[in-house]
Amino acid sequence: MQHSIAIRISLLALVASLAFSLLVFPLISETQRANSDPDRFGQLALNIAQGNGFVYEKGGAAVLERAPLYPYIVAGLFKLTDGFSLTSVQILQAVLHAITSFVVYLIGLRIYTRRTAILAQTLLALHPIAIWYTARIWAETTHILLLMLVGLALMILFESLSLKRSFLVGLIFGLSCLTKSILLLFPILLLGFLTGRFRSQGMKHGIVVIVAMLAIIFPWTLRNFQISRHVVPVNTSLGFNLIQGDVIGEQWPSENKYMLDYWVAGETRANSILAPYGVLWESGKGDQILRRTALNNYAREPLFLVRRFVANFCTFWHLSESLAKSLLFGIAQMLLVLVACVSSVQMPGAERRTLAPLIALLSYYILVNVAVMGIARYSMPTIPFLLIIAAPLIDKVFFHRAV
Numbered sequence: 001m002q003h004s005i006a007i008r009i010s011l012l013a014l015v016a017s018l019a020f021s022l023l024v025f026p027l028i029s030e031t032q033r034a035n036s037d038p039d040r041f042g043q044l045a046l047n048i049a050q051g052n053g054f055v056y057e058k059g060g061a062a063v064l065e066r067a068p069l070y071p072y073i074v075a076g077l078f079k080l081t082d083g084f085s086l087t088s089v090q091i092l093q094a095v096l097h098a099i100t101s102f103v104v105y106l107i108g109l110r111i112y113t114r115r116t117a118i119l120a121q122t123l124l125a126l127h128p129i130a131i132w133y134t135a136r137i138w139a140e141t142t143h144i145l146l147l148m149l150v151g152l153a154l155m156i157l158f159e160s161l162s163l164k165r166s167f168l169v170g171l172i173f174g175l176s177c178l179t180k181s182i183l184l185l186f187p188i189l190l191l192g193f194l195t196g197r198f199r200s201q202g203m204k205h206g207i208v209v210i211v212a213m214l215a216i217i218f219p220w221t222l223r224n225f226q227i228s229r230h231v232v233p234v235n236t237s238l239g240f241n242l243i244q245g246d247v248i249g250e251q252w253p254s255e256n257k258y259m260l261d262y263w264v265a266g267e268t269r270a271n272s273i274l275a276p277y278g279v280l281w282e283s284g285k286g287d288q289i290l291r292r293t294a295l296n297n298y299a300r301e302p303l304f305l306v307r308r309f310v311a312n313f314c315t316f317w318h319l320s321e322s323l324a325k326s327l328l329f330g331i332a333q334m335l336l337v338l339v340a341c342v343s344s345v346q347m348p349g350a351e352r353r354t355l356a357p358l359i360a361l362l363s364y365y366i367l368v369n370v371a372v373m374g375i376a377r378y379s380m381p382t383i384p385f386l387l388i389i390a391a392p393l394i395d396k397v398f399f400h401r402a403v
Contacts, residue, residue: 005118005250006105010057013125017094022087034136036086041066042137044072044086046385050245052212062227065237065282066088068220070139070179082313086137093134093141100141101125103148104384107249110155112353113222113393115399124384129213129332131382133369139179144381146176150183151385154190154357163199166205170212177217181234187213193360230284238372239290240281243270245373246294248315249308258326259319259375316366316374329376333383342387343393 029036037043043056044063048071052058077088101121108117124130133140153169169190170246178181178185191206198205217233224232244266251265273293279286298305317337318330344352362385369378 001106003102004265006121007009007065008104009105009118009121009125012058012122013101014094016098016126017131018091020131021135023095025090025149029135031322037137037254038135039066040137041071041074041139042086042089044071044083046078048072048075051080062301062383064224064232064284065235065240067139067178067180067235069175070142073142074137089137090135091336096145097134098125098140100130100145100148100384102335103145104388106149107152107358107381107388108391110152110159110393111351111388114212116391116395119399120384120387123387123391123394127383129389130149130383138377140380143176143179144384146172146179147183147361149178151244151358151361154361155327155354158197158357159328161194161201161205162207163205164378165210165251167212170209171216173209174214174216175203177213177234182365182368184233185368186361189360189364193357198217206273207226224284227283232284232287234286236282236287238291239287240266241373242294243273243290245308245312245371246297246373249304252311252315252319257323257347259321259377262319264372280361289364307367312372312374313370314374316370316375316376317381318378319374326376329379333379336386340389343390345397347392355389358388361385362363362389 025034028034041058044054044066047053047055047058047060050058054063054066054071056060056063059399062119073092074089077092078084082089101124103123105117105121108120111117112120130141130144148175149172150169153172156303157165157169170187172189173183187206187210190209191203194202194206196202221231221233224230224235244262246267247269248262251262267281270290274281274286274289277285277289279285281290317333318326320326320329344355347355362382365385366379366382
């Protein structure tokens with residue numbers, strides 16, 4: 001069978017994730033300050049499953065600060081299990097982790113030899129940070145799969161333009177944005193890339209991508225407008241995250257040690273800003289006020305943007321809930337970034353050109369996160385991208401692949 005080894009590695013990813021989630025995570029979650037439902041996705045999903053709507057509690061206000069796709073997926077699980085079930089989420093996310101590893105293999109196969117593609121897949125399948133996130137009710141495992149599917153679809157589109165492929169890219173972009181809205185602006189850049197490379201044909205296909213993405217997102221945007229009377233494409237929280245990023249820019253590295261400390265300081269500041277208006281940061285108006293406040297501050301103090309960017313870039317790679325997690329993140333991510341950078345310089349031009357859509361997507365993802373708020377959790381989806389780029393150098397050093 002052509003992909004038999006890759007399928008076995010995907011099964012290995014599944015087993016590794018299940019073993020950690022079901023056997024190890026319960027033993028270490030308390031010492032690592034790891035709440036199994038930190039963003040209340042499980043609580044939200046349970047209310048959806050019980051017919052209460054997109055709310056945290058029956059009769060509560062409609063939730064605006066969460067993108068809808070992941071909560072509805074979890075709600076489907078809770079429907080099947082007839083109630084809240086962390087185990088069902090962990091099993092699903094183990095499956096998604098396994099699928100993601102196979103997508104990494106498919107991407108690698110379009111660039112390198114089969115052996116190098118399998119190496120990249122194996123490194124992701126057993127990567128401790130990727131496995132860690134499968135144990136909690138967080139959107140990262142779903143988000144990372146959709147990001148990899150976006151990357152694969154982009155590579156296929158750049159190989160040969162077709163309306164079917166362009167529509168598929170837009171569809172996946174839309175689903176990714178309904179999980180986390182960070183890629184919302186990337187299709188505009190993609191339009192420029194396609195136009196520059198394929199001229200008028202590229203422009204036509206770039207527009208198809210944008211229209212397809214907007215068609216997927218629009219029903220939820222309409223729902224948000226009807227609730228808040230503000231244009232909220234997917235979810236609020238940009239303003240809140242900008243304020244938290246400001247706190248990191250001001251206080252790192254001297255004052256706080258852990259991500260939760262910065263989160264509390266950011267929440268306190270956001271609430272102080274909004275107190276005169278009598279609104280919450282989760283609301284459409286609250287989000288608008290916080291965004292306007294942050295942008296006005298940047299206009300008054302443009303040099304602060306430099307300090308802010310540097311601080312958030314540093315914390316993007318390591319800042320987590322405990323010292324152990326921060327150290328693990330920082331060491332693992334910095335080593336991987338270093339290897340990926342060296343590998344990208346050494347790889348042949350043809351491989352680098354094939355990787356260009358993936359590198360553009362990765363660069364955009366990093367820059368947008370750092371510009372808003374940099375914490376280690378947000379750097380987790382960079383891992384498969386970096387592993388794909390780093391794989392040829394790792395193969396060369398340990399298995400003597402010619403680069």
